[in-house]
Amino acid sequence: MIVKESFINSIKKMTTWHRRFILLALINGVLIVTLFVFLLLTPPVSDALPDPTYQEELGAKFTVETTKSDLNDLINTYINQVLKTNQANFDVIVDNDIQLNGELYAFGVPIPLRVTMDPVVMDNGDIVLKMNTLSLGLLDLPRGRILHYINRQVETPDWLYFDSENEQIYLAVTSIEIDSNLRFRVDALDLSTDSIIFTFTVPKSGVDTTTNE
Structure with a gap:
C-alpha cells in the first residue's frame, strides 16, 4: 500500500x-x-526476375569509362526520382562497396536504414547488388525479411527487382529507356580498381526524333 x-x-x-x-x-x-x-510473421517473397540472357542489339556502339566519384554524383542526382516514396529518404555512397544510408518511416516513426552491397556484373550487362550488411534500426532480423519490407514500402521502377529470398537486388539496366532511344549495358564495375565501363548503343533504326528535350 x-x-x-x-x-x-x-x-x-x-x-x-x-x-x-x-x-x-x-x-x-x-x-x-x-x-x-x-516482419517476423511476413516471409520474404522475391519479385519475378527477368531473363538474364544476353541479346546483341544492332547499332552504333560507344564505350564510356567513368569513375566512382562521377557514378556517385549520378546516382544521388536521380535516386529520389527512381525510388518514389514519402515513406523513406536515401543517400548512396560509392566507395569500395555501395552503401545506402537513410530512414524508413513506420507508423510515422523514422527508423535508420543502412545497407552495404557488392555489385556483380551479369553477362548480359545487368547488375546484381549482393547484400553485405543490412540493418533496420536496432532490429536483429534476417536480411531477406528487411528487403521484403523495403520492397513493400518503396515504389520502384520496372527495371529494379528485389530478390529477397537470395538477399540481393537485380538491376535490369539493359531495360532502362533513355531519351533519344539509346540503350546501355554495364561492361565492368570494379570498385576496387575504379574501373567502371558502360557501352551505349544507338539502334540501327536511329534516334527517336519525337523525344522532347
Whole structure:
C-alpha cells in the first residue's frame, strides 16, 4: 500500500513535459515491437526476375569509362526520382562497396536504414547488388525479411527487382529507356580498381526524333 501511494505521488510530481516524454517513449516502443512482430510473421517473397540472357542489339556502339566519384554524383542526382516514396529518404555512397544510408518511416516513426552491397556484373550487362550488411534500426532480423519490407514500402521502377529470398537486388539496366532511344549495358564495375565501363548503343533504326528535350 505504501509503495502504491509513493508511486502515485511520484507521478503527480512529474511535470507535463515528463509525462508526455514517457508517453511518447511508450508509444514508440509499442510501434517498434509491432513492426518487429510484423516482419517476423511476413516471409520474404522475391519479385519475378527477368531473363538474364544476353541479346546483341544492332547499332552504333560507344564505350564510356567513368569513375566512382562521377557514378556517385549520378546516382544521388536521380535516386529520389527512381525510388518514389514519402515513406523513406536515401543517400548512396560509392566507395569500395555501395552503401545506402537513410530512414524508413513506420507508423510515422523514422527508423535508420543502412545497407552495404557488392555489385556483380551479369553477362548480359545487368547488375546484381549482393547484400553485405543490412540493418533496420536496432532490429536483429534476417536480411531477406528487411528487403521484403523495403520492397513493400518503396515504389520502384520496372527495371529494379528485389530478390529477397537470395538477399540481393537485380538491376535490369539493359531495360532502362533513355531519351533519344539509346540503350546501355554495364561492361565492368570494379570498385576496387575504379574501373567502371558502360557501352551505349544507338539502334540501327536511329534516334527517336519525337523525344522532347
